[in-house]
Amino acid sequence: MSQTATDPRHLRTPPKRQIRLTWADERVRAIVWQVLIVGAVIGVIWWLVRNTQHNLEVRRIATGFGFLNREAGLPIGEHLIEYTPASTYLRALTVGVLNTLKVAVVGIVLATTLGTVIGIARLSKNWLLSKIAAVYVELIRDVPLLLQLLFWYTILQGLPGPRQALNPVAGVFLSNRGLKLPFLDWQVAHSWALLAFVAGCFATWLYAKAMRRKQMQDGRPRPIWPAALGLLVGLPLVVWSLGGAPTAIDWPELRGFNFRGGMTISPEYFALLIGLTTYTAGFIAEIVRAGILAVPHGQWEAAQALGLRSSTVLRQIVLPQALRVIVPPMTSQYLNLTKNSSLAVAIGYQDIVSIANTTLNQTGQAIEGIAIIMAVYLTISLSISFFMNWYNSRIALVER
Structure with missing residues (x-):
């Protein structure tokens, strides 16, 4: 073992070089450029704000969020909370936020389940099952989402009326008025x-x-x-x-020209949910497949050498390791699904975008309406990112 002594001069911290007020000093140049860039950004923002205020004053357009307390007079077909046209704009926008969350949350759960199943099916040794899954992925990912939403909405609108509704199971009716299901009282x-x-x-x-x-x-x-x-x-x-x-269960019954009772899933919501789920599931399937393939094949061989079944190996050994690869890109797909729900306006589903657009058309508060839409989607996206980052840190490997 070497006993060479360390030169004490090498242990001293080198003296800090003083800043010289000259353009030749790189630190001075860095500070100057940062100040100039920050000043330019502040100047542009100030100019935009002043220009906007001037144009609003010239056109005598009121600003502020005082309109939120006014009566909306806006009919909304689907609402999770009590709402009437006599309610305020604030309550109408709250209904829109809840409708957006209803699509996003349910869509994320269904797309994750369907995408995982299809991703595993693509790796199946069954040739037919693997090819069907591959065709699904390629077909769904290559067709624009808006066309898929219009396709599903057209299909649902082409169903027979309530009197000739499809009745696959007792108490379940499918017609052009939507899907009727029995529900708890x-x-x-x-x-x-x-x-x-x-x-x-x-x-x-x-x-x-x-x-x-x-x-x-x-x-x-x-x-x-x-x-x-x-x-x-x-x-x-x-x-x-x-x-x-x-x-007590509330069963749907045909009365007159429509059903009464039970739970109703409107054609607009149903088409939007199917379109978002099937479209996002195609991307999630590829993420799941890539995550499984990222796990070394030796893990499969070692588990099978112990006599474990393939389903047990996949569930208990491979998927937990694959999650470390799957979760980060899966977060992007959850965000995409949430933001793609704004296409609901194309098929008449009243989410936050649709209700906010109607609000700004009625009140003329365009800037405030767009700001509300941006704030809602920003809040939802940051919440999803925060949760997924927390979960990703929980399953990440801890190095010693």
């Missing part, structure tokens, strides 16, 4: 049971985390399913029973 007990289920999910997550921590300490696995069964099924059932155990 929702009461307070159902709301409390739903809250109990959400609380049970959170408690199950905490319990599973505590059990894994104990397993890491003593090496003894502990079953989680008994506690999960009690928290996810038993607790909601107890709350539901204490609330009177209501079981």
Whole structure:
């Protein structure tokens, strides 16, 4: 082992070079350029603001968000919260935001499920299944989304009327008025049971985390399913029973020229959901396929050498490793699906874009209306990115 002593002069921090107020000093040049660029950006923003204010004053156009408290007079066919044309513009825009979230959340779940299945099918050893999945991916990705939305909407509008509605299952009717489904006669007990289920999910997550921590300490696995069964099924059932155990179901019935009762999925929402789901699923399928192929083939061989079935290897070994490759590009697809939902205006679905456009046409508050649309999509996109980045950090490999 070398005993060579280190020269103490090499341990000293070199003295900092003082800034010279001359253009030859690169640090002075960097500061000057940064100040100039920031000043130019501020100047452009100031000019745009002043120019906009001047043009609005010349045309006597009111500014501000005071119009939000005025009566909207805007009919909205689908709304998750109580709404009438006598409601304010603020409530109308809130309905639009909820309609957008209804498409985005359900679409993300369905597109992820369908895309994962198709991506796995493309790697199947069954030649026919693999080719069908490949044709689906190539066909869906090569046709513009707007054309697909118009295609599905045309198909749904071409269905027979309510009197000749398709009835594939008892209580389910499909017509040009939409899809009618039986639904619970929702009461307070159902709301409390739903809250109990959400609380049970959170408690199950905490319990599973505590059990894994104990397993890491003593090496003894502990079953989680008994506690999960009690928290996810038993607790909601107890709350539901204490609330009177209501079981009434609202069945759709044909009365006159349309159905009454049950739950209605409008043709506009149905077409938008199908189009967004099938289109995004084609891209997710390729992401899933690439993620699985990124896992070394030796993982498959080692697992099969232990006698594990292919389905078990895929579910327990390959997919958990592939997630580290899948999650980052999957985030982009979730954002694309959310932003592509703005095409709903083409088929008449009243999302935030449609309602905001009608609002700005009625009030003349174009800048405020566009700002509201931008703020809504920015908030939703940042929320999705934050959640996916958090999840990606949870599954990332930790280097020692």
